[in-house]
Amino acid sequence: MFTIDHLGIAVKSLASAKAIYEKLGLSVSPEETVEAEKVRLVMVPVGESRLELLEPTCEDSVIARFLAKRGEGLHHVCLRVPDLPAAVARLKQDGVRLVAEEIKIGAGGHRYVFVHPASTGGVLLELVDSAH
C-alpha cells in the first residue's frame, strides 16, 4: 500500500507558519526539537498524511541552508512504499539517482532512502517502508 507519509516544509518561524493550519481547524502537535537534525518541528496530521513544519535551530542545519538558497517552501515529499528494499533495488538497476546508495535507519528504527530531485521532477523524494 502506497501513501503520502508526510510533506516536509522548511519555514523560518514555526509560530507563524503553523497559524494557518490552526485557523483551518487542523490540530498541530506541540513543538519538539530533533537535535541530530538541528531542527525544531511540529506535525500537522491531515487524513492518512502529515505536514511536517521544520524550523532550523542553527545556521549549519540542512534546513537553514535550504532556506538561504531557496526560501521557505516544500523541502521533501515522503512516500510510504510496500517493499522498500525491492523498490530501491529496482531504482538502482534503472539508474535512478539516490542521495545515498544504502537504506538508512532513522529515529525509532524506521528505514528510509532519499531519491535525488534530478530523477523526480525537482522533488526531493523520501521513501520509507510501510512494513514499519
Add this chain to the structure above:
Amino acid sequence: MFTIDHLGIAVKSLASAKAIYEKLGLSVSPEETVEAEKVRLVMVPVGESRLELLEPTCEDSVIARFLAKRGEGLHHVCLRVPDLPAAVARLKQDGVRLVAEEIKIGAGGHRYVFVHPASTGGVLLELVDSAH
C-alpha cells in the same frame, strides 16, 4: 474530514518525470491536456491523495512561468477541507492573504480557493471542498 487531495508538481517533461513513479510500482494515468490551464498532466494516485504532474503546453502557461522562475518542483499543495466557505470566512477575518478573494468554480464544478505562500510558510495552498 481533512485530506491532502493532491500535490501539483511542475515538470519540464511528463515522460521523464513520471518514470520514477512507474518504477516504484505506482499507476500513472494517461496524459491529458487541460486547454484552459495550458498544461498537459498525469495523475498518480497515492493512497487517499494524488500527485499531479504538470507540463506546460506553451510559454505563457502559469506552469511555464513557474519553471522559468523556480525550476522544476512542487507548485502547490491541495487540501480538502470540511466546510470551504466557513474556512475562507475565518481566514479572511484573520487577515490571511488569499490569491483571489472569492471562491471559484473549477472544472467539474468543484469549488476552490488559493492561499498565498506568504501566509503558509512558502507553500501555495489550494483549498477544495470535501462536500464535492
